[in-house]
Amino acid sequence: MEHVIDIQHLSKSFGAHEVLKDIDFSVDKGEVVCIIGSSGSGKSTLLRCVNLLENPSGGRIIYKGVNILDDNHDVYAYRTKLGMVFQQFNLFNNHNVLDNCIVGQTKVLKHSREDAKKVAMKYLKVVGMEQYINAKPKQLSGGQKQRVAIARALSMEPDVMLFDEPTSALDPEMVEEVLKVMKQLAEIGLTMLIVTHEMEFAKDVADRVVFMDGGVIVEEGCPEQIFNNPTQERTREFLKRILK
Amino acid sequence: MSFDWIVKIMSENWLMFIRGAGITLYISIIGTILGFIIGLLVGVIRTIPIPERGVKKVILKIINFILSVYIEIFRGTPMIVQAMVIYYGAALAFDIDMNRLSAALFIVSINTGAYMSEIVRGGIVSIDKGQFEAAHAIGMNHIQTMVNVILPQVIRNILPATGNEFVINIKDTSVLNVISVTELYFQTKSVAGNNFRYFESFFITCIIYFIMTFTVTRILRSIERKIDGPDNYVMYANQMQVDRPENMMNRTTNDI
Ligand SMILES: Nc1ncnc2c1ncn2[C@@H]1O[C@H](COP(=O)(O)OP(=O)(O)OP(=O)(O)O)[C@@H](O)[C@H]1O
Ligand SMILES: [Mg+2]
Numbered sequence: 001m002e003h004v005i006d007i008q009h010l011s012k013s014f015g016a017h018e019v020l021k022d023i024d025f026s027v028d029k030g031e032v033v034c035i036i037g038s039s040g041s042g043k044s045t046l047l048r049c050v051n052l053l054e055n056p057s058g059g060r061i062i063y064k065g066v067n068i069l070d071d072n073h074d075v076y077a078y079r080t081k082l083g084m085v086f087q088q089f090n091l092f093n094n095h096n097v098l099d100n101c102i103v104g105q106t107k108v109l110k111h112s113r114e115d116a117k118k119v120a121m122k123y124l125k126v127v128g129m130e131q132y133i134n135a136k137p138k139q140l141s142g143g144q145k146q147r148v149a150i151a152r153a154l155s156m157e158p159d160v161m162l163f164d165e166p167t168s169a170l171d172p173e174m175v176e177e178v179l180k181v182m183k184q185l186a187e188i189g190l191t192m193l194i195v196t197h198e199m200e201f202a203k204d205v206a207d208r209v210v211f212m213d214g215g216v217i218v219e220e221g222c223p224e225q226i227f228n229n230p231t232q233e234r235t236r237e238f239l240k241r242i243l244k
Numbered sequence: 245m246s247f248d249w250i251v252k253i254m255s256e257n258w259l260m261f262i263r264g265a266g267i268t269l270y271i272s273i274i275g276t277i278l279g280f281i282i283g284l285l286v287g288v289i290r291t292i293p294i295p296e297r298g299v300k301k302v303i304l305k306i307i308n309f310i311l312s313v314y315i316e317i318f319r320g321t322p323m324i325v326q327a328m329v330i331y332y333g334a335a336l337a338f339d340i341d342m343n344r345l346s347a348a349l350f351i352v353s354i355n356t357g358a359y360m361s362e363i364v365r366g367g368i369v370s371i372d373k374g375q376f377e378a379a380h381a382i383g384m385n386h387i388q389t390m391v392n393v394i395l396p397q398v399i400r401n402i403l404p405a406t407g408n409e410f411v412i413n414i415k416d417t418s419v420l421n422v423i424s425v426t427e428l429y430f431q432t433k434s435v436a437g438n439n440f441r442y443f444e445s446f447f448i449t450c451i452i453y454f455i456m457t458f459t460v461t462r463i464l465r466s467i468e469r470k471i472d473g474p475d476n477y478v479m480y481a482n483q484m485q486v487d488r489p490e491n492m493m494n495r496t497t498n499d500i
Contacts, residue, residue, distance in 0.1 A: 080383035090374035094396040104382035107392050135477040156382055
């Protein structure tokens with residue numbers, strides 16, 4: 001299988017605090033990988049290192065055969081290939097829904113506005129927000145904001161989508177509408193790396209589940225293995241706590 | 245009787261008052277706009293994230309140091325003194341006989357710039373970190389992030405403070421009379437020097453200043469409301485030909 005992203009010996013420290021320790025991990029094309037683990041285990045940091053919102057302290061991130069941590073590598077071009085969805089949505093407050101999905105295409109990818117609009121409408125339709133293109137972010141509910149944020153990331157037509165707890169800031173009744181969209185993306189074969197506390201969703205949608213604890217990957221495997229027959233004591237403890 | 249004098253002074257000197265007010269407005273408008281631009285530039289430069297090492301770090305540190313010196317000096321000294329030092333200093337040091345009006349514009353702009361730099365910087369750091377991260381995550385560099393995402397929000401937020409600077413400039417250009425710029429205060433002094441009716445002459449000027457500042461404040465408020473836009477949005481009825489979700493993997497850039 002072809003790796004879209006291949007992470008080797010990745011480490012990250014904040015001062016003396018070593019948050020990620022020697023992480024080896026890859027994502028294949030079309031794969032849906034869910035990262036689970038307790039709070040503070042380094043899941044967000046791993047995701048943020050992958051698109052270089054955090055600067056890794058060591059290791060390699062191989063994308064298309066080159067290490068993007070090499071000094072002369074174009075970070076900005078690389079980031080356009082990864083779509084990021086944040087827990088807090090982070091829609092651009094000064095743009096309406098449509099422009100949120102267009103601005104990256106026109107300003108970064110240098111596409112024409114007409115082309116950008118077609119692409120944006122396509123993905124806004126995917127997330128079911130095409131009727132709201134004139135709305136400003138502050139006029140939307142949390143679930144709607146997150147769906148627009150997903151459309152914004154998709155509009156860049158990235159190779160991989162990264163999700164950092166996309167439903168954790170949502171009221172319970174809005175979680176489902178976002179998970180539904182994500183499930184739909186998984187079905188059409190999008191490559192996705194998802195940090196989540198939604199165990200049912202992970203069981204249901206993931207091709208592979210990664211359990212992290214204390215800055216290391218403790219165990220990874222298909223959902224049946226991780227949830228039904230974990231080999232590691234730490235995984236068992238975590239699942240017992242969270243699924244009780 | 246004072247009121248008769250006011251009418252008399254007005255009718256005899258209205259052209260001087262108008263000219264003075266015109267110069268005052270001109271200096272304060274241009275000074276505020278240039279100062280605003282200086283403030284934006286300095287604010288953007290001062291918020292460039294400093295890399296952990298390398299030449300860029302050293303250069304940025306030096307630039308930031310120079311910019312803080314600029315800000316501290318111009319905020320820490322009175323404009324009336326700056327006017328004297330710059331105007332006569334330029335003549336003494338470089339043998340430049342500055343045009344008085346250019347000197348005035350320069351002093352007001354650079355002074356406003358120093359205040360605006362801090363206002364802009366405050367505006368930038370108060371924007372949610374998530375806005376920067378989202379912009380970086382779709383591949384924007386610092387300049388693109390600033391221009392397309394951060395500054396539009398900052399400018400909206402600092403508009404009241406900018407209006408404040410504008411009003412201060414309208415009033416503070418009066419100190420430029422020390423280098424004989426023919427703004428409103430200077431003109432009034434000339435008028436009063438001829439007729440010896442100081443109260444009446446300056447009372448007229450007082451009203452003119454107030455009319456100017458009040459009008460400017462009102463205009464800025466309405467601009468703020470315009471920028472904020474309507475409170476509700478129009479639902480978009482979909483007439484565009486849009487791909488079906490199932491086709492979404494047929495991408496324009498198919499290059500994995
Ligand atoms: N910018 C930072 N500076 C210092 N320490 C940080 C920073 N970001 C994260 N950390 C620390 O790194 C550790 C891992 O954080 P991280 O956010 O990756 O955890 P997480 O697994 O995503 O947790 P959660 O489930 O709560 O989101 C934590 O101990 C956190 O305090
Ligand atoms: Mg996290």
